[in-house]
Amino acid sequence: MRDVPDYWRIADDVIADVKSKKLRPGDRLPSIADTRATYDVSHGTVQMAYARLEALRVIRRQQGKGVFVTDPKTWMREP
Known part of the structure; x- marks a missing residue:
């Protein structure tokens, strides 16, 4: 697997959580300090x-x- 920057991995994880409905519209993301940890x-x-x-x-x-x-x-395309 090719290495991806950490910031890209974090963003991809959030997108995956939205797509799987672990995160829903209006949900608050963890603070920067929590995400950092x-x-x-x-x-x-x-x-x-x-x-x-x-x-x-x-x-x-x-x-x-x-x-x-x-x-x-508003941002996700249908497959």
Whole structure:
């Protein structure tokens, strides 16, 4: 298996959780500190993962409230 950057792996895990419905629209993602501890990565790596997810419209950030899953209908293509 080819190595992928940690931030890509984190983003892929979130996307997989949304697709499998472990995460649903409106669910709050763990804090950066919690995600950092789960994956044993730096703060910047989690920020990059969340930035990637935001660019893909998988999540939305709300200042002072957290990071939330968006409706997959807005970003996920049907097979």
